[in-house]
Amino acid sequence: MSTRTDHDNALYAYLWQGSPYPHRWVLWDTVGDILVFDRDTNCLVDIDDDTVRDEVVRRMREAGVPESDDYPGRPCA
Numbered sequence: 001m002s003t004r005t006d007h008d009n010a011l012y013a014y015l016w017q018g019s020p021y022p023h024r025w026v027l028w029d030t031v032g033d034i035l036v037f038d039r040d041t042n043c044l045v046d047i048d049d050d051t052v053r054d055e056v057v058r059r060m061r062e063a064g065v066p067e068s069d070d071y072p073g074r075p076c077a
Contacts, residue, residue, distance in 0.1 A: 012047065012052060012056050015036060015045065015056050015059075015060060023039065023065075023066055024038065024039050024040050025037070025038060025039070025060060025065045026039060026065065026066055026067070026068055026072035027057060027060060027061065027065055027066070027067040027068075028044075028067075028068060028069075028071070028072050029067060029068070029069050030069075034057055034067075036053075036056060036057070036060070037072045037073060039072055039073055039074070042073040042074055042076065043073075
């Protein structure tokens, strides 16, 4: 593995680890683009590298993170 991959794995590892809160992470599908959404902060997680994003999404799916076409967060204030 390259150093970049090792760094990226460490940088995004928290996304697919277990959480004490059920369904904290959601894969949100907006017109065919799958985005990682953090319901705890009510924000998208910015992953600007497509290769890394695809790996994060793969691992999150493997971990059973729910997917939805509906807005996954609570209404903004």
